[in-house]
Amino acid sequence: xxxxxQIPQYQHVQEGEDFTTYCNSSTTLSNIQWxxxxxxxxxxxxxxxxxxxxxxxxxxxxxxxxxxxxNSSLHITATQTTDVGTYFCAGRSxxxxxxxxxxxxxxxxxx
Amino acid sequence: xxxxxxxxxxxVTEKGKDVELRCDPISGHTALYWxxxxxxxxxxxxxxxxxxxxxxxxxxPSDRFSAExxxxxxxxxxxxxxxxxxxxxxxxxxxDRGGRSNQPQHFGDGTRLSIL
Numbered sequence: 001x002x003x004x005x006q007i008p009q010y011q012h013v014q015e016g017e018d019f020t021t022y023c024n025s026s027t028t029l030s031n032i033q034w035x036x037x038x039x040x041x042x043x044x045x046x047x048x049x050x051x052x053x054x055x056x057x058x059x060x061x062x063x064x065x066x067x068x069x070x071n072s073s074l075h076i077t078a079t080q081t082t083d084v085g086t087y088f089c090a091g092r093s094x095x096x097x098x099x100x101x102x103x104x105x106x107x108x109x110x111x
Numbered sequence: 112x113x114x115x116x117x118x119x120x121x122x123v124t125e126k127g128k129d130v131e132l133r134c135d136p137i138s139g140h141t142a143l144y145w146x147x148x149x150x151x152x153x154x155x156x157x158x159x160x161x162x163x164x165x166x167x168x169x170x171x172p173s174d175r176f177s178a179e180x181x182x183x184x185x186x187x188x189x190x191x192x193x194x195x196x197x198x199x200x201x202x203x204x205x206x207d208r209g210g211r212s213n214q215p216q217h218f219g220d221g222t223r224l225s226i227l
Contacts, residue, residue, distance in 0.1 A: 031213055042202060044152070045215035088154065092213075098167070099216070101146075103153035
């Protein structure tokens with residue numbers, strides 16, 4: 001069945017360093033969504049990418065959707081302690097329409 | 112209400128007991144989802160409702176798990192004869208439309224279930 005893999009599982013960075021998490025699907029996606037879950041909280045929708053090669057920015061966060069619509073990345077520039085949490089990608093299968101969540105990347109930021 | 116509401120927020124019960132978890136989605140949202148999240152793990156899909164019907168039950172881990180939705184609103188997830196491996200946070204999410212729509216999912220705060 002369709003799988004969405006996310007790497008790395010964990011990342012520890014010093015405040016001010018950059019951070020990137022990668023999401024790869026075994027099948028072509030119609031779109032991909034990104035969510036952030038703060039410690040002890042629930043996932044909160046960040047953004048959705050639909051077009052091949054699409055790049056979207058939210059302040060220090062840059063989201064990319066691959067040309068083949070099978071992978072995506074989230075890059076955070078100059079991390080801050082408020083960026084701490086787990087970032088999930090969720091890919092929607094072009095075939096089934098089902099939204100599949102990745103396992104998440106947990107970011108720790110040392111002040 | 113403004114967001115997805117889940118109750119109880121915490122539930123501690125003995126192994127073998129039945130539990131019922133409740134989800135009130137955002138008003139007007141036709142799609143409703145249940146997920147399970149074990150400690151430090153990702154989101155495990157359980158079931159999806161479109162209106163009152165459940166076109167995708169593929170994630171329910173065993174026949175001890177069941178869910179229903181009435182009035183295109185409230186949903187309950189029932190776990191019978193609970194086992195220790197059922198301990199997890201159970202998250203509910205709703206969206207404006209389900210199926211192949213691009214609508215984001217809005218999550219509740221979850222029910223933290225602990226089986227002794």
